[in-house]
Amino acid sequence: MDIEVIKNEGSFLEFRIIGEDHTLCNILREELLQNKKVKVAAYRIDHPLLDRKRPMFIINTDGTVSPKDALLEAIKNVEKDVKGLKKKLL
Template sequence: MKIKIVEKKDNELIIEIEGEGHTLCNAIKSILFEDEALVFAGYRIEHALLSKPVLYLKTNGKKDALVLLKETLEKLETNIEEFKEKFQKELEKFK
């Protein structure tokens, strides 16, 4: 995975995420929408085989766009760890 910041303003951020697809972008977008500072979030994938999604986000100015993305990724990481722990507990039932 390669990440490139295409454009950065205080309340806007555009990044390219090479090597990823809808799965990661939808997860990020879903968590972004939980924040009141978000005005817009979306992504586009020009061609499914080339997989270079471009993620857009814009805030209302109460929070820097880069800060919002960092917080979102931390929440995503927490969600994944929680899922992993619960999944491990369920697996123990089958041993």
């Protein structure tokens, strides 16, 4: 997976996640929206015939936290949830 940053200005971050689909994007979006400092977390995936597996993601915060830091926190929380689930299942 690669990330292509399109725009990173203040409280706004726009990037593509190369090689991913709705599975990862939905999880990240939901986790980001749990953060009260995140005002907008959304993504779109163009039609598969036009742009395969290159979802465009946007994050907009209230300015008290950078979008990058909010994203890193969301990733850590998702990782923690997955490890907890794995532990319960095994």
